[in-house]
Amino acid sequence: MADSTPYPSGAIRVAVIGGGISGLAAAYFIRRSLSRVELRVLEASDRLGGPLHTLRSGELVLEQGADSFLIKTPYALDLCRELGLADRLVPTGEKFRRALVVRGGKLLPVPDGFVLMKPQNLPAIMSSPVLSLAGKLRLLAEPLMRSRRGLDDPAYDESVASFATRRLGREAFERLVEPLVAGIYVADARKLSLAATFPEFIEAERTHGSLWRSCRAARLPGKRKGRDANAPTAAPTSAARYGQFVTLEGGLRVLVDALAAALPAGAARLGTPVRRLERRAAGRWTITPAGGEPPEHFDGVVVAASTGCAASLIRPWDAELASRLEQIQYASSAVVTLVYRRDQIAHPLDGFGAVVPAVEQRPIVAASFLHVKLPTHVPKGLAVIRVFSGGVLHPETVDRDDQQLIATAKQQLAELVGASGDPRETHVARWRNSMPQYEVGHVQLASEIERRVAAHDGLQLAGNGYHGVGIPHCIHTARAAAQRLVNQLKASRRL
Numbered sequence: 001m002a003d004s005t006p007y008p009s010g011a012i013r014v015a016v017i018g019g020g021i022s023g024l025a026a027a028y029f030i031r032r033s034l035s036r037v038e039l040r041v042l043e044a045s046d047r048l049g050g051p052l053h054t055l056r057s058g059e060l061v062l063e064q065g066a067d068s069f070l071i072k073t074p075y076a077l078d079l080c081r082e083l084g085l086a087d088r089l090v091p092t093g094e095k096f097r098r099a100l101v102v103r104g105g106k107l108l109p110v111p112d113g114f115v116l117m118k119p120q121n122l123p124a125i126m127s128s129p130v131l132s133l134a135g136k137l138r139l140l141a142e143p144l145m146r147s148r149r150g151l152d153d154p155a156y157d158e159s160v161a162s163f164a165t166r167r168l169g170r171e172a173f174e175r176l177v178e179p180l181v182a183g184i185y186v187a188d189a190r191k192l193s194l195a196a197t198f199p200e201f202i203e204a205e206r207t208h209g210s211l212w213r214s215c216r217a218a219r220l221p222g223k224r225k226g227r228d229a230n231a232p233t234a235a236p237t238s239a240a241r242y243g244q245f246v247t248l249e250g251g252l253r254v255l256v257d258a259l260a261a262a263l264p265a266g267a268a269r270l271g272t273p274v275r276r277l278e279r280r281a282a283g284r285w286t287i288t289p290a291g292g293e294p295p296e297h298f299d300g301v302v303v304a305a306s307t308g309c310a311a312s313l314i315r316p317w318d319a320e321l322a323s324r325l326e327q328i329q330y331a332s333s334a335v336v337t338l339v340y341r342r343d344q345i346a347h348p349l350d351g352f353g354a355v356v357p358a359v360e361q362r363p364i365v366a367a368s369f370l371h372v373k374l375p376t377h378v379p380k381g382l383a384v385i386r387v388f389s390g391g392v393l394h395p396e397t398v399d400r401d402d403q404q405l406i407a408t409a410k411q412q413l414a415e416l417v418g419a420s421g422d423p424r425e426t427h428v429a430r431w432r433n434s435m436p437q438y439e440v441g442h443v444q445l446a447s448e449i450e451r452r453v454a455a456h457d458g459l460q461l462a463g464n465g466y467h468g469v470g471i472p473h474c475i476h477t478a479r480a481a482a483q484r485l486v487n488q489l490k491a492s493r494r495l
């Protein structure tokens with residue numbers, strides 16, 4: 001990259017900072033709209049994809065981070081189809097589509113129909129050993145609980161812990177909601193924003209005054225659209241939710257590879273951390289990588305790295321925007337993958353995995369049974385278990401060395417599922433500062449950030465720090481950022 005007078009070739013030049021799924025998708029959408037754009041994707045590490053990281057070991061497909069994505073929010077699904085990957089999409093396993101939860105060291109099924117906070121199936125809850133009788137009675141009393149003042153305010157927010165405890169009771173929170181939510185966000189539920197993570201529950205209370213009533217209303221004739229709108233439905237099962245996830249044959253790396261292949265040759269620069277981003281006149285930008293490489297000039301920039309990275313790049317010319325970005329904190333986690341022969345595990349492993357409530361005081365957050373969840377990734381006769389630890393409540397875990405993490409995972413699996421002997425292979429992945437923590441007020445914070453970014457012509461932000469951590473949400477922010485940037489470039493007549 002030689003220092004140059006800006007735009008010697010006359011081509012429109014766009015840089016994307018960060019080569020995770022958000023950055024790659026942003027680059028793809030920009031290129032789709034502007035086929036003659038000169039693109040750069042500048043990635044600090046030596047690999048594209050971030051937590052979309054698949055290892056192959058013989059016939060095994062071992063996901064080190066993300067393993068599947070939701071299709072109900074269709075942005076990832078649409079992108080896969082657009083990239084010609086439709087015939088490589090595979091659903092999650094059909095057997096044991098449910099989660100287990102640890103209680104007193106035993107793995108018990110989450111009551112059928114209990115989806116995060118929705119108590120949809122009364123008989124299943126009453127017969128479940130996950131809650132004590134007192135806990136069940138309190139959960140059943142949910143429709144009698146008064147709604148909070150201020151709920152009608154469109155900007156209403158409260159923590160997941162506060163909402164779940166006041167609606168469903170402390171035990172249902174500690175034994176079900178907290179571990180299920182921690183399994184997704186590795187977060188502190190006492191700080192996690194309900195409006196940013198599960199706004200549908202606020203809407204349910206707002207509209208029906210109760211979660212039970214909202215579930216019932218959703219099943220009543222006439223409340224639904226479509227051919228069978230007048231037939232009452234049975235309570236939805238948990239299996240229906242798990243059926244909404246898919247993956248790709250060969251692993252999620254296939255999506256990363258397809259996006260990388262769609263970039264112009266040489267557009268992706270690995271091992272290129274951006275150190276400085278300068279705003280020049282008329283919406284133009286100069287980027288200086290670390291490591292002594294000369295600066296380059298661009299007409300547009302998408303920052304698709306963490307909000308902390310965006311803050312450090314933006315601080316020199318917009319301290320206020322930087323300080324808002326810095327308010328979004330990130331958590332780290334570790335994933336240990338253990339490959340056993342199936343006969344080394346005494347437990348039937350009759351679920352997609354198990355979550356571990358904090359009250360159980362174990363050094364892990366969850367365990368995912370990959371051979372059950374994604375059977376296409378694992379040859380018959382093997383059991384692949386991924387053990388998750390760390391998160392906001394145990395940040396120190398991630399700094400343990402590989403041997404300590406593996407020993408802890410083996411010990412926990414011995415106690416919880418009767419794993420015996422040594423696994424035939426193990427892998428450790430650490431995801432440092434990868435999971436943004438959407439604290440109460442996050443929705444408002446994200447819109448303030450967006451308003452301020454709009455004042456900087458040619459600058460866009462994308463990534464998991466803003467509107468959802470799931471892969472489809474990241475792709476959505478990337479698509480929106482790309483679209484806004486293309487519109488700005490067109491409006492400024494640079495196109």
Ligand SMILES: Cc1cc2nc3c(=O)[nH]c(=O)nc-3n(C[C@H](O)[C@H](O)[C@H](O)COP(=O)(O)OP(=O)(O)OC[C@H]3O[C@@H](n4cnc5c(N)ncnc54)[C@H](O)[C@@H]3O)c2cc1C
Pocket residue numbers: 017018019020021022023042043044045049050051052064065066067068069070272273274275304305306309333335431434435462463464465469470471472474
């Ligand atoms: C363990 C784990 C499991 C998950 N499981 C799932 C799942 O099953 N399904 C799902 O939908 N979601 C899952 N997620 C969430 C999802 O994978 C992430 O939210 C998503 O991949 C984030 O993508 P991103 O591009 O926004 O960020 P990242 O992937 O973090 O990308 C940001 C990139 O920016 C780079 N960067 C940082 N600073 C600089 C700089 N100065 N210059 C240049 N580059 C820089 C980083 O190296 C990184 O590659 C999981 C996340 C984790 C951690």
